Amino acid sequence: LEIGATEAAATWEVGKARAELEAAQRALTAFRETKAPVQEAEAVLSLDRARYRAEEAEAELAELEAMYAAEEFADMTKELVLTRGRARLEMARRNLELAERRAEHRRELEFPRRLDELRINLEQAERAFQEARHSAARGDVERRLSLMKAEHAVEDAQREVEEMESKAQA
Numbered sequence: 001l002e003i004g005a006t007e008a009a010a011t012w013e014v015g016k017a018r019a020e021l022e023a024a025q026r027a028l029t030a031f032r033e034t035k036a037p038v039q040e041a042e043a044v045l046s047l048d049r050a051r052y053r054a055e056e057a058e059a060e061l062a063e064l065e066a067m068y069a070a071e072e073f074a075d076m077t078k079e080l081v082l083t084r085g086r087a088r089l090e091m092a093r094r095n096l097e098l099a100e101r102r103a104e105h106r107r108e109l110e111f112p113r114r115l116d117e118l119r120i121n122l123e124q125a126e127r128a129f130q131e132a133r134h135s136a137a138r139g140d141v142e143r144r145l146s147l148m149k150a151e152h153a154v155e156d157a158q159r160e161v162e163e164m165e166s167k168a169q170a
Helices: 002-070 075-169
Strands: none
Touching: 002 075
C-alpha cells in the first residue's frame, strides 16, 4: 500500500510539473507572439496620435496667427484665441513627449523585463519537471530495492523454517 501511494504521489508530482512547464511555455510564447507585438503596436499608435495632435495644434495656431495678422479683429478676442491655441499646442507637445517616453520605457525596460520573467518561470518549471521525474525514478528504484529486500527476507525466513523442520524430523 505504501509503495502504491508513493508511486501515485510521484506520478501526480510529475504530471503537475509537466502541466506547469507547459503553462510556462505557453505564457512565454503568447507574450512573444501576441501580447508584446500588440502592446508595441498600441505604443506606436499612441505615439502617432500624440504626434498628429501636436502637428495639428501647431498648424491651427499658425493659421490663427496668420488669420488675425491679416484682419483687424478686436485685440482682446485675438489674444484670447491665440492664447488658447498656444496652450493647446503646448499641451499637445507635452503629450507627445510623454508618449515618446512611455514608448521608450516599454521598449527598453518593460518588454525585456517581462521576457526575462517569463524565461525564468519557464526555466524553473523545466527544473521542477526534471526534479519531479528524477524523484519519481529514484523512488521507483528505492521501492524495488525495498521489495527485493523484503523478498530476500521472506526467502531467508523460509530457509530457516525448512532447516528447523529438517532438524526436528531428524
